[in-house]
Amino acid sequence: MNCPKCHHEDTKVTDTRMSSDGMIIRRRRECIRCAFRFSTMEEPAILELTVIKRDGRREPYGREKLVAGLRKAFERRPITSEELQRTVAAIERDIQLLRKPEVRSTEIGDLVLRHLRKADEVAYVRFASVYESFNDLRSFREVLDALERRKSPRTRTARRRAADA
Ligand SMILES: [Zn+2]
Structure with missing residues (x-):
């Protein structure tokens, strides 16, 4: 400069x-x-890649979509704009590491979920619930159950005992 x-x-x-x-x-x-x-x-460097949507349509990657999705997930959560920006940068770095000119939207969604799981469980569940691949209720329930298991192993044991009795 x-x-x-x-x-x-x-x-x-x-x-x-x-x-x-x-x-x-x-x-x-x-x-x-x-x-x-x-x-x-x-402007942070723009990723030059094509996103293949679930219906097969292709569109250029747009950071604003990722930011909008994350903002929604982090609504009223304690996160600074710097932290949000860092999350966006980390997700984009992972997208780049895929080293593909065309990336499926589901691959991006999976990366987002991986980062949110580490960052904020509430944001993670919110994103998972609107994320396209969770359009069938069963897989969403599985995610919730997995979270539940991780959070409160005791409650589950207690519940099982109650069921046994
Ligand atoms: Zn000078």
Whole structure:
């Protein structure tokens, strides 16, 4: 990033902020030679890939869809915009690691679920419940049951004893 005043090549970043929707990164910079201060607005690098939807239609990958889905899942949950942005970045990194020019929407959904499971159980269940692959009620129940088992092994044992009695 060249200094707009003296065109020196080296500038240092003094502050980095994310817009609340996580779509724009604002960096404050300072020229190492003339100390001129300026800011830049950057979009995080856009993934160039095609998403194959469940009905077979293809569309270009759009970060805004991922952000919107996560926002919904994290509604009224304690998460900062930086944390949301980090989650988006981590999911996109995993998508990139698939190293495919075309990715199925279900693959993206699975990656989202994997990250949400670690980050926030409520957000995880919310996303799972609207996630396309859970359109059959049984698999959604299985997810809920698995969560339940992990959370309260005692309750389950107690319930089983009650059933045995
Ligand atoms: Zn300068």
